Amino acid sequence: MAKDKDTTRRVTLTNDFHHSAVTLMVGEDGKLNPGQVRRARRALCGISGCTCAGNLGERGPQAEAAPNDDGTQLEFRNAETGEWSHQ
Numbered sequence: 001m002a003k004d005k006d007t008t009r010r011v012t013l014t015n016d017f018h019h020s021a022v023t024l025m026v027g028e029d030g031k032l033n034p035g036q037v038r039r040a041r042r043a044l045c046g047i048s049g050c051t052c053a054g055n056l057g058e059r060g061p062q063a064e065a066a067p068n069d070d071g072t073q074l075e076f077r078n079a080e081t082g083e084w085s086h087q
């Protein structure tokens with residue numbers, strides 16, 4: 001069965017300290033599974049004890065999405081208005 005409302009989007013998170021980036025596929029709710037969280041952290045910083053970054057390893061202004069307080073869910077930025085969606 002087709003899931004009309006469950007569109008998946010592709011978002012890129014960046015770390016402007018290590019100049020790294022990771023692309024994640026997430027649903028409309030922005031929820032991340034533990035594997036995605038690990039992958040993002042490893043790709044963006046991955047240095048044990050490094051305090052450069054936020055909960056997902058992101059750092060600096062994010063163009064598309066940013067994680068919530070515990071790093072398990074993303075808020076999306078509207079590319080046209082620049083506003084953030086708050087779940």
Ligand SMILES: [Zn+2]
Binds near residue numbers: 053
């Ligand atoms: Zn780091």
